[in-house]
Amino acid sequence: xxxxxxxxxxxxxxxxxxxxxxxAGLPWTSLPGRVAGRDRRPSRFGLAxxxxxTVVVLLLLASVAAPLLPLADPLAxxxxxxxxxxxxxxxxxxxxxxxxxxxxxxxxxxxxxEGVAIGVGGMLALGIPWGLAAGFAGGVIDEILMRIADAFxxxxxxxxxxxxxxxxxxxxxxxxxxxxxxSAPGVARLLRSAVLPVRRAQFVLIAQSLGVSRMRIAxxxxxxxxxxxxxxxxxxxxxxxxxxxxxxxxxxxxVPPPSASWGADMAGAYSNFTAxxxxxxVPGLAITIGAWSLSVVGDGLRNVLLRN
Amino acid sequence: xxxxxxxxxxxSVPTIFATxxxxxxLRYLLPGGPVQAMLGGGQGGQYTGAQLAALKARLxxxxxxxxxxxxxxxxxxxxxxxxxxxxxxxxTQVIGPRVGPSLELIxxxxxxxxxxxxxxxxxxxxxxxxxxxxxxxxxxxxxLSVPDFWLATIAAGVLGLTWQIFPAVGYTxxxxxxxxNLNTVALPIIVxxxxxxxxxxxxVNSAMITALESPYIRAAWAMGxxxxxxxxxxxxxxxxxxxxxxxxxxxxxxxxxxxxxxNIFAIPGMGTEIVSSVSNEDFPVVQAIVLLVGVxxxxxxxxxxxxxxxxxxxxxNAASE
Numbered sequence: 001x002x003x004x005x006x007x008x009x010x011x012x013x014x015x016x017x018x019x020x021x022x023x024a025g026l027p028w029t030s031l032p033g034r035v036a037g038r039d040r041r042p043s044r045f046g047l048a049x050x051x052x053x054t055v056v057v058l059l060l061l062a063s064v065a066a067p068l069l070p071l072a073d074p075l076a077x078x079x080x081x082x083x084x085x086x087x088x089x090x091x092x093x094x095x096x097x098x099x100x101x102x103x104x105x106x107x108x109x110x111x112x113x114e115g116v117a118i119g120v121g122g123m124l125a126l127g128i129p130w131g132l133a134a135g136f137a138g139g140v141i142d143e144i145l146m147r148i149a150d151a152f153x154x155x156x157x158x159x160x161x162x163x164x165x166x167x168x169x170x171x172x173x174x175x176x177x178x179x180x181x182x183s184a185p186g187v188a189r190l191l192r193s194a195v196l197p198v199r200r201a202q203f204v205l206i207a208q209s210l211g212v213s214r215m216r217i218a219x220x221x222x223x224x225x226x227x228x229x230x231x232x233x234x235x236x237x238x239x240x241x242x243x244x245x246x247x248x249x250x251x252x253x254x255v256p257p258p259s260a261s262w263g264a265d266m267a268g269a270y271s272n273f274t275a276x277x278x279x280x281x282v283p284g285l286a287i288t289i290g291a292w293s294l295s296v297v298g299d300g301l302r303n304v305l306l307r308n
Numbered sequence: 309x310x311x312x313x314x315x316x317x318x319x320s321v322p323t324i325f326a327t328x329x330x331x332x333x334l335r336y337l338l339p340g341g342p343v344q345a346m347l348g349g350g351q352g353g354q355y356t357g358a359q360l361a362a363l364k365a366r367l368x369x370x371x372x373x374x375x376x377x378x379x380x381x382x383x384x385x386x387x388x389x390x391x392x393x394x395x396x397x398x399x400t401q402v403i404g405p406r407v408g409p410s411l412e413l414i415x416x417x418x419x420x421x422x423x424x425x426x427x428x429x430x431x432x433x434x435x436x437x438x439x440x441x442x443x444x445x446x447x448x449x450x451x452l453s454v455p456d457f458w459l460a461t462i463a464a465g466v467l468g469l470t471w472q473i474f475p476a477v478g479y480t481x482x483x484x485x486x487x488x489n490l491n492t493v494a495l496p497i498i499v500x501x502x503x504x505x506x507x508x509x510x511x512v513n514s515a516m517i518t519a520l521e522s523p524y525i526r527a528a529w530a531m532g533x534x535x536x537x538x539x540x541x542x543x544x545x546x547x548x549x550x551x552x553x554x555x556x557x558x559x560x561x562x563x564x565x566x567x568x569x570x571n572i573f574a575i576p577g578m579g580t581e582i583v584s585s586v587s588n589e590d591f592p593v594v595q596a597i598v599l600l601v602g603v604x605x606x607x608x609x610x611x612x613x614x615x616x617x618x619x620x621x622x623x624x625n626a627a628s629e
Contacts, residue, residue: 147319147322150319151322152327154557154609155602156563156564159598159602162594166591167334167591239453247455251567270465277462280465284455288453
């Protein structure tokens with residue numbers, strides 16, 4: 001939908017006065033960021049989103065501040081205390097070589113978020129220029145770029161990551177970069193369709209008439225006003241990448257041992273499941289909570305940024 | 309109609325082409341290229357320069373890269389996916405027996421997702437704004453965010469190892485009895501279908517709610533049609549489209565899921581093969597599996613698009629304009 005003057009002028013008023021919370025507004029594509037910002041309805045980030053955001057912040061803090069926390073050494077093995085149950089020294093017990101499960105789970109945040117950061121970084125670094133170029137250039141370039149995006153849109157990321165590990169050896173950087181790159185077409189498509197209406201908006205026409213360069217218009221005017229869906233997609237992808245990182249670790253194709261990693265720790269402890277289920281369940285619970293939190297933050301952002 | 313199929317076929321050719329290029333390009337990621345990997349990898353294999361040159365010549369690696377790609381593609385199309393470094397057998401022989409168990413898991417999980425997930429989605433739409441509807445919505449929300457391999461370890465651990473209700477590991481082929489086969493695959497299939505089933509339930513649910521709140525359903529109620537007729541004849545048709553779009557998406561997701569689930573339940577499918585091939589540095593096998601999966605997903609996407617055009621005149625008309 002291409003916004004015309006009337007829509008840009010009247011839409012926010014109509015939204016703010018006529019529609020109750022949860023009601024239907026205009027499609028987000030017709031509302032550049034600033035105009036949407038005038039909408040005074042209470043944010044619908046939601047309770048789940050707030051809980052999720054709190055958990056994500058806590059996990060991020062834990063991954064940065066793990067060495068400062070009063071935790072046992074995640075690598076220290078106490079072979080006399082293998083697969084022990086919870087105790088005062090080891091609140092969640094120990095794993096099959098007597099390492100503290102709680103400490104390893106907290107340190108596991110690091111490789112999890114490292115993997116997520118690499119994946120999201122790779123996805124945005126490729127997807128943003130891709131989508132912006134397609135939406136901004138239009139014509140044949142758009143057609144070619146979008147056909148390439150279509151080709152890779154549904155390629156199974158985990159399988160590609162395994163293929164890359166087979167070629168380059170286990171490395172979270174290579175595998176998660178591959179996952180990010182194969183996810184870039186999704187971002188490119190979303191950004192392209194968000195760019196299309198914005199590049200015809202009045203403020204862009206004004207910038208053009210003032211002689212602002214195309215690069216500057218694309219980067220400073222169009223991109224910031226079309227980033228909403230990309231942000232939502234990035235958070236949703238982060239939730240998925242967290243699971244992929246853990247899955248690679250679980251298959252022994254992620255962070256090399258003995259570093260703490262949720263997936264690898266689960267796999268290691270699983271061989272002794274009957275004796276000590278906690279050592280398998282706890283890191284798995286961390287993956288679940290992390291992935292769920294990121295996904296509800298994504299849902300909340302979708303409600304706030306992309307009201308429709 | 310024929311024109312739509314032809315046009316869609318024409319767009320899926322580049323997709324499959326791009327997939328093959330991507331998979332072909334993987335071998336150039338190998339440190340030192342494919343030849344060094346064959347002669348013992350980057351880990352200091354013992355070979356002379358002459359051996360290297362001879363192998364290069366034999367494999368046609370002196371030809372320009374596009375020519376190499378073409379040869380590789382033609383061979384692959386003829387069912388020659390190379391030779392396994394590890395077992396020295398043709399890759400097709402290594403992968404062949406592995407396809408069945410994986411497909412059984414994936415198709416089983418697809419059927420279970422469509423029946424249970426689709427059913428729950430419809431039920432939640434019919435009973436929307438009631439306790440049943442909210443309970444289903446909560447359950448599918450949970451089902452979507454639980455990693456399948458965590459669920460698989462717990463299911464295998466608790467039901468298999470601790471309580472011993474199901475076998476925790478192993479696979480019995482159908483040829484040795486359907487019941488014992490189902491006994492080994494039931495738990496993996498249930499675990500696999502939880503995420504995809506929840507996903508489908510969500511989409512069927514929203515398609516059904518949109519349909520149920522549309523004017524033509526109101527008209528059907530107003531005309532005094534009985535409930536089952538309104539739901540089954542009028543509204544349910546709208547649940548078919550999300551099911552068709554779901555199949556290729558779910559297939560791609562289930563392929564990833566089976567890799568993990570097969571490894572947890574020790575099922576001799578492509579998932580266990582690809583992981584053991586990675587640790588054996590058996591690159592051609594990994595490459596072939598990635599290729600197979602990529603092409604299958606592209607073909608399923610094509611099938612879904614054609615299927616949608618076949619069942620939905622709105623899509624058919626929009627596409628032919």
